[in-house]
Amino acid sequence: MVIPLHVSGNGGIAAGMRNLNAGSGGADEGEPRFLREEDEGDDPVVGVSAVAEAEGGLGAFALADVSVSYGRDRVLEGVSMDIPAQKVTALIGPSGCGKSTLLRCLNRMNDEYGDVRVTGTIALDGQDVMAKGVDPVELRMRVGQVFQRPNPFPMTIFENVAYGPRTQGIRARDELSAVVEESLRGAALWDEVKNSLKKHAFELSGGQQQRLCIARALATKPEVILMDEPASALDPISTQQIEDTIAELKSTVTIVIVTHNMQQAARISDLTAFMLRESLDRPAHLIEVGDTKHMFTNPDDPRTESYITGRFG
Amino acid sequence: MSEPFSSRRNSPGRTTFRRAAEGVARGLIYTCGWAAIVVLAAIAVFLATNAVRAMREAGLSSMLSGTQWYPTSEPGKFGLLPLVLGSLYVTGVALAVCVPLGVAAAVFISEFADKRLTEVMKSIIEFMTAVPSVVYGLIGVAVLIPFVKDAFGLDSGMTALTGGVVLGVMSLPTVISISEDALHAVPVDLRRGSAALGNTRWQTTVKVTLPAASSGIFAAVMLGLGRAIGETMAVLMLTGNAAIMPTSVFDSVRTMTGTIAAEMGEVVQGGLHYSVLFTVGLVLFAITFAINLAADIVLERQRKRWRR
Ligand SMILES: Nc1ncnc2c1ncn2[C@@H]1O[C@H](COP(=O)(O)OP(=O)(O)O)[C@@H](O)[C@H]1O
Ligand SMILES: [Mg+2]
Numbered sequence: 001m002v003i004p005l006h007v008s009g010n011g012g013i014a015a016g017m018r019n020l021n022a023g024s025g026g027a028d029e030g031e032p033r034f035l036r037e038e039d040e041g042d043d044p045v046v047g048v049s050a051v052a053e054a055e056g057g058l059g060a061f062a063l064a065d066v067s068v069s070y071g072r073d074r075v076l077e078g079v080s081m082d083i084p085a086q087k088v089t090a091l092i093g094p095s096g097c098g099k100s101t102l103l104r105c106l107n108r109m110n111d112e113y114g115d116v117r118v119t120g121t122i123a124l125d126g127q128d129v130m131a132k133g134v135d136p137v138e139l140r141m142r143v144g145q146v147f148q149r150p151n152p153f154p155m156t157i158f159e160n161v162a163y164g165p166r167t168q169g170i171r172a173r174d175e176l177s178a179v180v181e182e183s184l185r186g187a188a189l190w191d192e193v194k195n196s197l198k199k200h201a202f203e204l205s206g207g208q209q210q211r212l213c214i215a216r217a218l219a220t221k222p223e224v225i226l227m228d229e230p231a232s233a234l235d236p237i238s239t240q241q242i243e244d245t246i247a248e249l250k251s252t253v254t255i256v257i258v259t260h261n262m263q264q265a266a267r268i269s270d271l272t273a274f275m276l277r278e279s280l281d282r283p284a285h286l287i288e289v290g291d292t293k294h295m296f297t298n299p300d301d302p303r304t305e306s307y308i309t310g311r312f313g
Numbered sequence: 314m315s316e317p318f319s320s321r322r323n324s325p326g327r328t329t330f331r332r333a334a335e336g337v338a339r340g341l342i343y344t345c346g347w348a349a350i351v352v353l354a355a356i357a358v359f360l361a362t363n364a365v366r367a368m369r370e371a372g373l374s375s376m377l378s379g380t381q382w383y384p385t386s387e388p389g390k391f392g393l394l395p396l397v398l399g400s401l402y403v404t405g406v407a408l409a410v411c412v413p414l415g416v417a418a419a420v421f422i423s424e425f426a427d428k429r430l431t432e433v434m435k436s437i438i439e440f441m442t443a444v445p446s447v448v449y450g451l452i453g454v455a456v457l458i459p460f461v462k463d464a465f466g467l468d469s470g471m472t473a474l475t476g477g478v479v480l481g482v483m484s485l486p487t488v489i490s491i492s493e494d495a496l497h498a499v500p501v502d503l504r505r506g507s508a509a510l511g512n513t514r515w516q517t518t519v520k521v522t523l524p525a526a527s528s529g530i531f532a533a534v535m536l537g538l539g540r541a542i543g544e545t546m547a548v549l550m551l552t553g554n555a556a557i558m559p560t561s562v563f564d565s566v567r568t569m570t571g572t573i574a575a576e577m578g579e580v581v582q583g584g585l586h587y588s589v590l591f592t593v594g595l596v597l598f599a600i601t602f603a604i605n606l607a608a609d610i611v612l613e614r615q616r617k618r619w620r621r
Contacts, residue, residue: 112508141511151502154525163520164510213506220510 057085058125059142059223059254061106066120067283068101068110076101077283079120081273085223088246088255090269090292092262094307097275098284099258103226106256107143108136124224141168144217146227150209152201152216157193160201160212164220179219186252187215188245207238214245224254232260243268262308266296274304360595367391367588376592382556382567384576384586391589393596395556399473399566400597402559403548406477407484407541412534414481415488419530422489423496424518435490442486450550453479458551467563471553474562479547484537491536495529496522528612535608539601545570569597 061083068076076098083089083106091099101110108129110116122129129139141164152160161180170176180197184190189211193199201212210230217225227246231239246255246268259265265272272295277284288301299305367376371391379392422431453475462470499522507517523530545568553565554575567575573590580587 107509109505109509112505137508137511137513139511140509145509147502147506147509149502151500151506153503153506153521163507167510167512167516216506216510 057254060085060125061224061254061256062121062123062126063105064121064123066102066105066118066122068098068105068119069117070113071115074283075277076275077285079275079286081286081289083254083256084271085125085254086250086252087270088250088257088268089271089273090265091256091258091273091275092260092265092307093275093284093287094277095260096284097277099275100228102275103145103228103256103258106224106226107140107145108134109140109145111136141220142222143224143226144220144222146210146213146217146225146230148229149233150206150213152204152209152212155201156198157201157204157212158197161215161219163216168220180215183215183219184212186218186245186249187211188241188248189215205238207234207241210234210238210242211245214242214249218249218253222253224256225249227255227257229258229260231264239264262296266292272296274299274301274307276303276307357595357598360591360598363591364588364595366583367585367592370585371589373592376589377596380558382572384589389586389589391586391592393569393593395558396567396569396572396593397596398559399552399556400542400568400570400600402473402562402564402566403477403480403552403568404538404541406474406562407480408534408538410478410481411484411488411537411541415485415533415537416492416530418485418489419492419496419533420518420523423493424514424522438486438489441483446483446544446546447550449479449483450547453547453551465563469553469565471551471565472563473552473559473566476548476552476566476568477562479551480541480544483544483547484540487540488533488537491533492526492530495526495533498529499525532608532612535604538604542601542604543570543597545574549574569593573597 063083064080066076066079067074079102091102093099104110104113105118105122106124106129110118118130124139124143128134144164153163155163158180161183162176165176165179170179181190181194184193189208192208193204193212201209204212210233214225214230231242234242243264246257249255250270257265257269269292271289272292273289274287274295275284276287288295288299288304290300295304296308299308371389376391376393378394379390380394381390381392382395383390418434422434426434457475457478458470460470461467461472461475503521503525504517507521508514512520548568549571552568552571554567554571555565556567556572557564559566573593576586577590580590
């Protein structure tokens with residue numbers, strides 16, 4: 001079931017700014033980053049982005065009939081849904097229903113997990129991310145990810161955040177410093193670390209490390225950030241800080257978040273998708289997706305209702 | 314009143330027994346640890362007592378600074394510098410061979426090769442460890458000596474370079490397998506974090522994985538170095554054993570180990586030459602000890618950094 005979503009309004013300006021940023025970010029101009037060489041001729045990125053922008057913001061996904069198999073084991077089947085730009089979309093469902101798997105389809109991180117086959121179409125701002133010419137490495141600069149366990153690199157706070165921009169070719173120190181500050185502010189970590197940017201990232205607390213990972217993802221100026229249970233390893237106060245950060249971020253970035261925590265999904269998301277694997281010998285499905293308030297008060301599907309009430313109350 | 318942890322099985326007698334068992338285990342571990350230190354000290358003392366005569370008659374400083382090694386002339390000249398330099402030249406060449414090749418092979422195995430290729434390469438490496446050093450020497454004599462002679466237009470192919478290259482190959486398994494362990498220990502989350510930021514696998518390896526594994530790789534190199542500096546048979550067969558001050562890697566050299574092995578059989582037990590050879594052994598011991606100590610200090614510093 002696809003619920004059409006019409007995002008109107010304020011996305012346009014932010015998207016325009018983001019485009020400028022992306023332009024100045026790619027330092028080695030000769031080499032198109034998103035596309036492999038054979039596709040240099042037609043330039044779908046720019047064209048489609050322009051369309052998406054006109055429709056209201058960058059960073060919208062459209063999934064159609066997405067299925068995923070690990071080797072022979074088909075774990076997810078027929079997922080079709082729209083993920084609107086500059087909103088928070090939550091994926092909920094019991095353990096093993098393929099939330100992480102679906103999330104990883106969006107930045108093609110499944111490529112890193114061995115023998116994984118994804119079928120169907122996944123379009124980011126109208127462009128098929130699984131098309132042959134799309135370089136996953138380039139896609140991931142537009143679709144960042146925050147992992148379940150904080151995984152800062154073994155280097156300083158500054159270097160952690162500067163890592164992505166350096167990959168994009170930014171070398172100038174003042175430019176890097178500006179990006180680092182902006183990203184740390186975006187992740188609500190700046191005030192805590194502004195005087196200790198040279199400190200090793202491992203000296204931070206778990207919650208700070210996770211916000212550092214969010215800053216690190218922000219630094220490549222992505223259109224979308226994927227979060228896989230980002231607060232599940234954190235204490236309540238750190239969780240609260242992460243949730244506040246997400247609320248701040250959604251004015252500029254699309255966020256797709258997997259969460260086990262029903263209250264969390266209800267608190268922070270605009271849209272909720274419920275997935276379920278009804279028996280082990282059948283793949284999981286998307287049961288229902290819709291406005292979060294609607295999903296939590298008056299879901300269309302009885303299975304959604306029983307899951308939410310079972311876990312919620 | 315029932316205590317939460319009390320149960321009849323945990324009777325006082327059982328606890329006493331457990332305490333005693335733990336005491337015994339702890340005692341055993343302490344004993345083993347101290348035994349290692351005692352043995353090490355005993356070796357040093359043994360070498361030193363046998364070297365006393367040489368130090369008294371030839372003088373430690375004149376041995377260490379002497380550039381001439383003519384132990385059988387009258388009176389004997391016991392300058393150790395040619396031997397120390399010989400060892401350093403050979404070891405230097407060995408390092409130049411085994412560090413880049415070894416680290417590259419480890420990176421390939423741990424980051425790029427598929428499972429089957431990894432298995433194959435690991436068996437090859439295990440096999441390389443099992444080959445006796447005299448066999449490496451033979452291959453060097455048959456292949457490398459003539460090659461070095463022709464390639465560089467030398468009078469003799471028996472050079473520090475020849476010995477060093479073979480030594481480097483012999484140290485490869487150590488460097489590869491320990492570096493590979495170090496790379497393997499880097500959490501996969503870090504690699505994924507880097508990939509998710511739009512890095513290729515190669516960029517991730519250079520920017521995250523290798524630096525994260527650097528302390529382990531350093532340890533690997535040190536162990537390889539230890540193996541190279543202590544190796545005797547292959548260098549004896551390949552370096553020509555001229556005890557002169559080397560000026561380049563194309564000179565024939567005699568290493569400390571080679572000297573002890575070649576001359577020990579011909580000296581009068583308890584004589585001056587005999588005692589000097591023990592001094593050589595003592596110097597070798599001191600150098601190896603210093604290398605290991607340095608490695609430990611660096612590793613400990615790195616470990617502190619890693620601790621979360
Ligand atoms: N790397 C993998 N290889 C094989 N099977 C996997 C892998 N990752 C996940 N799976 C399987 O796919 C299914 C969905 O897993 P996952 O996406 O992690 O679910 P969730 O995040 O909802 O708990 C599970 O049955 C799991 O065993
Ligand atoms: Mg999961």
